[in-house]
Amino acid sequence: MDGYDAIVIGAGNGGLTASAGLAKKGLRVLLLERHNIPGGCATSFCRGRFEFEVALHQLSGMGTPTKPGPLRMMLGNLGILDQLELVEMPDLYSVAMPDGFKIGFKPDKNQVIGELKARFPHEGKNIDTFFNLVYAYANQMLATFFFKDPAPTRKKYPDMYAYAFKTAADVLDELFTDPLLKAVISVYWGYIGLPPDRLAFPYLAMIFFTYIEFKPFHIKGGSQALSNVIANTFISHGGTVRYNCGVKKIIVEEDAVKGVVTEEGDRIEARFVVSNASQVSTYVGLMDPEHVPDKVPREMRGRSLSPSAFTLFAGFDCEPDAIGFMESTTFLLKDLDVSDRTLSRMRELPIGNQPMVLSCYDVADPEFSPQGTCQANMVTLKYGKTWLRVPPREYHRVKFKCAEEMLGRVEEIYPDIRWHIEELEVATPLTHMRYLGHPEGAIYGYEQYVKDSMFFQPGRYSPIHGLYFASGWVGDCGFHPTLQAGLNVAKSIVRKLEKEEK
């Protein structure tokens, strides 16, 4: 075979759906992945008798069979929905603090509002106002971007225009006075990477709306099951995949891609290259500087890298309730700070009072771990730069010191946790950097400041002909957005070819 129609670099969510979408339309596609399994973040790994989920805490956008969300429809269109066993999580989230404070929500708007009002009666009226705003905002965004209103105006969508450039803290401070309520209602910021002082309000609105309306889900077999199904679909449509095969270079001639060179030195030609690698690695690491148009580094310089994560993966010798895990998703708070102070702490090695999220998948799916056991992921956000400064000879000492500190924090809420640990693995920002290839191990692409929010993202196109991007680096992060991003790229390429044929 002399070359491919398209080469896809990276088998993360965006790379997988781009590959499957293109192969389904009959294009000859080669998918190259540096790791030995598909999925990127959407993978698992085994220790002892446990298979640990790497990333997925709550799948968004799925919806139920009777009220399908955009992700359910998308997986249906891709022809893979019936190959997945989806698990609806009974809880939205809980918040627990060492002083005994605990509150829990179901994915039900009335329950969330009712519980908040019961616990914060002095803020009752403004709790209604907040959720009215969240829902109005989300519905106006859906009308504009999902249903593609051809003539959106400020008059038709007043909240979308009024709140597009506010931070989450702007809205929280406008409506509430109780710092505990502000902390509880904004904990989902951890899924996007910036504390409310910096986070664009649209993200908080959309995340609340989607998880309540389309319910949080998990997948039997973890996110690896989803990645495997998409990879197999790609192969069944005639696609070729090579694992353990990193791309070293994208070949560019006369402002157009011509193919790639692998880390093993193979030169492979293709008319289109889709990069699921970060935008930074693609332009800086995989291309000769003379081929990168001036406006690209100028634009990239204005953005900053999102944090990475510090994670404990623990397998326990007991059922979840023996430790006190009664909900799938619990945010552990130690103080109520939602400001830049928290952002600064994310740049330090110690865990300190940082918020963290603990997910126990076995609560929603008792078969997730072997019978009589359970597992949990405990994650807090940390910038990779700090970890890059740790001398290699100190790395293991620092890593286990931080792990011990994090476990101590979790013990404040679940005092018996330590005595049930059967397996424990620790991932630092350097682990994410190694497995994803992203600069500083950033897990959410670029930071979602107001100036870099959903309205100002780089997007799938490149000034270099034939080069496209499909990842959380050029659009929103998360499973649903990145899976959608890959399909959008596939559609763009197919449309381009169809136009040329006419």
Ligand SMILES: Cc1cc2nc3c(=O)[nH]c(=O)nc-3n(C[C@H](O)[C@H](O)[C@H](O)COP(=O)(O)OP(=O)(O)OC[C@H]3O[C@@H](n4cnc5c(N)ncnc54)[C@H](O)[C@@H]3O)c2cc1C
């Ligand atoms: C700890 C954690 C928790 C998360 N929790 C959630 C959650 O609960 N819900 C949710 O919706 N989202 C969550 N996310 C976010 C979500 O996982 C990501 O946004 C999404 O999976 C990113 O997909 P992607 O397409 O951008 O590719 P990535 O997953 O970033 O994968 C990129 C792939 O490209 C490959 N690659 C890079 N360079 C090269 C090269 N030169 N040659 C070949 N291959 C290369 C890498 O090996 C990798 O496989 C979480 C992420 C993390 C890390």
